[in-house]
Amino acid sequence: MIDDADVLIVGAGMSGLCAALEAARAGARVIVLEKAPEAERGGNTRFSNGAIRSVYEGVDDIERLVGGLSEAEKARAEFGSYTREQYFDDLARVTQYRCQPELADMLIDDSRDTLFWLHEQGVRFLPLYEWQFKLPDGRIRFSGGSALEMNGAGAGASDALFRAAERCGVQIHYETAARDLIESSGKIVGVQARRGGEDVAFRAPSVVLCSGGFEANVEWRTRYLGPSWDLAKVRGSRFNTGDGLRMALGKGAMAFGNWSGCHSASWDLNAPDVNELAYGAIFKRDDYLEGVVVNADGQRFFDEGADIRSMTYAKLGRAILAQPGQVAWQIFDSRGSARLHGEYRVKQSARARADTLEELVGKLDGLNGEACLATLRAFNAAIRDDIPYDPGKKDGRCTRGVDPPKSNWATAISEGPFEAYAVTCGVTFTFGGLRIDGDCRVLDDVSAQIEGLYAAGEMVGGLFYFNYPGGSGLMSAAVFGRRAGRAAAQAALVKCAGQ
Ligand SMILES: Cc1cc2nc3c(=O)[nH]c(=O)nc-3n(C[C@H](O)[C@H](O)[C@H](O)COP(=O)(O)OP(=O)(O)OC[C@H]3O[C@@H](n4cnc5c(N)ncnc54)[C@H](O)[C@@H]3O)c2cc1C
Structure with missing residues (x-):
């Protein structure tokens, strides 16, 4: 059986596109399956306000990322800084000290580098003046954390990442919904999908699930979040119905994190x-x-x-x-x-x-x-x-x-x-997800790796509980998407070289 790609990615939001870009830049042939039609592409990422939380070292970081600040802008705002310790404290406090420290470390330690990496991919940033303290003299004091927003909000970032992915030769199949994982000898080797009423199989040695949570699934919301959650209004994509979670759980993946919680x-x-x-x-x-x-x-x-x-x-x-x-x-x-x-x-x-x-x-x-x-x-x-x-x-x-x-x-x-x-x-997005390791490999119920399977973005369990510090969703999707894309490409290319 010939593989269709080295890395197969399910979902084209922030996590899926970051995974695709990292995998493609590592030399992998990448296919992305996206359930939505092209006109509705981009997942929750596209709906988002584009605020992004990161460690930053001061006004110099902001200036580099926004491409220059005028003297008037510098005089008008106290940008301050946001240390890894502050980020950790904020995340730990609002999640009532339940967030998994190793996931928190990955998110926080990769955050600043990921901002610059996103910038290299074509995402543009602006200072996020809206969320900050307003001083009596009209100046603005940054309150830490979400100092930047992506230009054009989620839609602007999404467009930039699609352009970058297309430039890198990533193939994107729209209106193609992943339905099942294909397993062979205990390894995940592809995805069974549905397109235009037909079943299509895609084969690849590495599969990265980036298909969001179950916020748009009325039945799962009621089942996991509890009574009345069927009555919540969905703030984002209608396509995030827990498909990737269902597929992974069906292959023995460990459910992890705050399954009764959501943003x-x-x-x-x-x-x-x-x-x-x-x-x-x-x-x-x-x-x-x-x-x-x-x-x-x-x-x-x-x-x-x-x-x-x-x-x-x-x-x-x-x-x-x-x-x-x-x-x-x-x-x-x-x-x-x-x-x-x-x-x-x-x-x-x-x-x-x-x-x-x-x-x-x-x-x-x-x-x-x-x-x-x-x-x-x-x-x-x-x-x-x-x-x-x-x-x-x-x-x-x-x-x-x-x-x-x-x-x-x-x-x-x-x-x-x-x-x-x-x-x-x-309802914005659900917190329950899968257990992953540092390379975003999906772990099973005895914490062993499910070979060939990776997950990122909203599908990662264990990071957010009860609440979350604003701007962490996009950063988490980008950080774990990048990690998953790199690891998935490396494993696939090593496998190809050995054949
Ligand atoms: C209104 C709103 C405002 C927000 N504002 C912010 C903000 O300012 N800052 C912040 O940090 N976060 C914000 N968020 C949260 C943030 O958007 C998400 O945490 C982040 O975008 C998740 O990225 P993702 O890649 O995991 O998922 P998504 O971007 O949702 O991508 C998942 C993709 O998977 C696709 N998919 C689903 N099932 C399948 C399947 N079976 N086969 C193929 N494809 C499938 C979907 O169509 C979708 O394109 C906001 C969310 C919303 C809804």
């Missing part, structure tokens, strides 16, 4: 059940720090100011899903409204506006208005006015005597006009 954020109630590329990020509702969030009983249920946005937004979706009717309202007064990002203003927004709070709550269908007004009065009265409000840092301006507290940036909801945005849970 889920606050998402506009008017969003469709499954997102579409045309909408992009318009349903993102991540400015809850600027106000309060109440449920249908009029009660707060989440510390809106527990930490900076990038450390809390990925767990707010789960908190909303647990509320009656899986709905909540973000409420802002005129000062909070003035700080909201542009996506809040789109015409699809589930928004209500009124001059008084009494009038506002009357407009919110399903909300216990009286209880909500009582909550807002208690909240306003509980604010520590003796601590100044300061968006330039975690200011400690908190509430006292209300449960849950708001730990930072607490400001009274008192100056009209007022706005409310109805939100629900948007």
Whole structure:
């Protein structure tokens, strides 16, 4: 039997394209199978906002990656730096010290080099001003970690990586869904796929699974994440239905990591059940720090100011899903409204506006208005006015005597006009995955390598639990994709040389 390629990759998101590029540059013949049609290619990567978390050593790194900063830009921002220790601390803290240290080390230690490598592939970067502290004099202080975003967000990066892969001779087969792994004498030697209603077999000595998690699979969400997860809205690709996970588990791979956990954020109630590329990020509702969030009983249920946005937004979706009717309202007064990002203003927004709070709550269908007004009065009265409000840092301006507290940036909801945005849970990606070694080889249930099988991206289990530091998804996909591509190519080429 003749191999179709040296390395066969399933899925053309960040992890699959990085794997393809590394394998091709190592001299391997590479085929990528992609379930989506070409017009919808790019997976969750394409839907992403493009924030990317990495170790960086200071303004020089930023300057090299964005291709120069003007003196005015340098004067306007304190870029700081982000050390491997800070990255490790952030990752460990938000995952409640469950993330596997060896995976964390790989992610963090490869992160800076991977930024420069992505740049060499044609991905362009911009300073991520949006997520940082705003100082009273108008300057911006970087809060660490996600200092950069990819130019053109996920779509821009995805286009750049497809171009690079095509230049390297990587063959991409669209509308070709992998269905099964082909095994011979205990080794994985290819993939059985479905294309245009026909079964097609692809053979290769190395197979790299990069087909994402199971966030778009209603039945698996309910099965693994639990009751009500069928009701969450999908923020990204409709194609990530757990196919690669199912195929690998069927060959004895070890399930690993937080299978009941996922990344889920606050998402506009008017969003469709499954997102579409045309909408992009318009349903993102991540400015809850600027106000309060109440449920249908009029009660707060989440510390809106527990930490900076990038450390809390990925767990707010789960908190909303647990509320009656899986709905909540973000409420802002005129000062909070003035700080909201542009996506809040789109015409699809589930928004209500009124001059008084009494009038506002009357407009919110399903909300216990009286209880909500009582909550807002208690909240306003509980604010520590003796601590100044300061968006330039975690200011400690908190509430006292209300449960849950708001730990930072607490400001009274008192100056009209007022706005409310109805939100629900948007699921981003699932955390449960496979166990891999340092070369991204998939391990079986006794931790032995399944020969010929590799995995990367959302399919890696053991890195994220409960929550995640913003910008780590793309970096994890790139880091593990690169590792998988290199190792898969090396193993395949050694095998070919020996034949
Ligand atoms: C709205 C949104 C915003 C986000 N913003 C950010 C951000 O700013 N920063 C950040 O770090 N992360 C962000 N993320 C998360 C990030 O996008 C993902 O963690 C990352 O892109 C995952 O890359 P991946 O290669 O593992 O998966 P994907 O990019 O999803 O690629 C998986 C690919 O596999 C294909 N596939 C699935 N099944 C099969 C099959 N059977 N056969 C063949 N192909 C198959 C899919 O079609 C898809 O193209 C965001 C995600 C979303 C949805």
